[in-house]
Amino acid sequence: MFSISAIFDKSWNGIKDQLALTAGLTLVYLVGITAIAMTPFIGSFLSAPFTAGYMICLLKIRRNEDIEYRDVFWGFQNFNRFAQLLLAGFLVGALTVVATIFFILPGIWFIIASSFTTAYMVLNDTDAVTALKKSLAAVKGRWWHIFVFMMALGLLALAGAICFFIGLLVTIPLVNMMTLTAAEELEEYARAGATPTSPGTPGSGPSVMTVNPS
Numbered sequence: 001m002f003s004i005s006a007i008f009d010k011s012w013n014g015i016k017d018q019l020a021l022t023a024g025l026t027l028v029y030l031v032g033i034t035a036i037a038m039t040p041f042i043g044s045f046l047s048a049p050f051t052a053g054y055m056i057c058l059l060k061i062r063r064n065e066d067i068e069y070r071d072v073f074w075g076f077q078n079f080n081r082f083a084q085l086l087l088a089g090f091l092v093g094a095l096t097v098v099a100t101i102f103f104i105l106p107g108i109w110f111i112i113a114s115s116f117t118t119a120y121m122v123l124n125d126t127d128a129v130t131a132l133k134k135s136l137a138a139v140k141g142r143w144w145h146i147f148v149f150m151m152a153l154g155l156l157a158l159a160g161a162i163c164f165f166i167g168l169l170v171t172i173p174l175v176n177m178m179t180l181t182a183a184e185e186l187e188e189y190a191r192a193g194a195t196p197t198s199p200g201t202p203g204s205g206p207s208v209m210t211v212n213p214s
Contacts, residue, residue, distance in 0.1 A: 002182075002185065007149075007185065012174060014058075014181075019170070022058070022173045023170065025054070025057050025058075026054075026172050029050075030172070049074075050073075051075075052121065053076070055119070055122045056071050058176055059122070062177065084127045091128055091129070091132060092117055113136050113146075115139075116134070116183040117134075119179050120183055123184060138183065146182075156178075157171055157175055159171060160172065
C-alpha cells in the first residue's frame, strides 16, 4: 500500500543515523548547485547530472556504504549517462509546455506523472525515455495519491525554508530520499498490479530494490 507516513519513516531511518554526513553532503550540494545556476549558458544543463550524483550519495548513505569523491559526479562520469540526463530534462520540460498549451490541467497532470523520471534514471541507471515511461507507468492509476505526496514534499521543503538554512540541510535530503523511496515502491506496485490505498494509510512498503550506482 502507498503510505506517505511509511515512506517518510523509511526515508528518515535511512539518513537519521548519519545526519551529520547527510547535512555536510547537502551543504556541498547546495554550494555546487548555486554555482552551477550562476554559470552563464550551461548552468541549466548541468543541474540535473549534479542532482543525480547527490541522489546516488544519499542511496549509499542509506546502505551504510562509504561515499567516494567521484560519486558526487556520477552524472558526469559517463558521456551517455550525462547526455541522457540532459535529454530527460529537455523531454519533461518540453512535454510539460506542450501539455500546458492544451490548457493548464494537462500540464499539471504531466508534471506529477513524470516526477519520478530522474529517480528512475538514478535507481536503474537507464536512459531518459525508459525512465520517463517508468514514471508514467508507476503513476498510472495513482495520480491523486502522487499529487498528495508531492504536496506533502512541498510542505516539508517549505518547513525547512522557514527554519532558514539549517532546516534545509535536513529537509532537502529527506525530500530527495522520499522521492527515491516512493519511486522504488511504485515500481514494485506496478509490477505486482497492486491497487493503491489512501496515501495517509499506515503500512510498510515492499523491500528496497537493488541499486546500481556504478
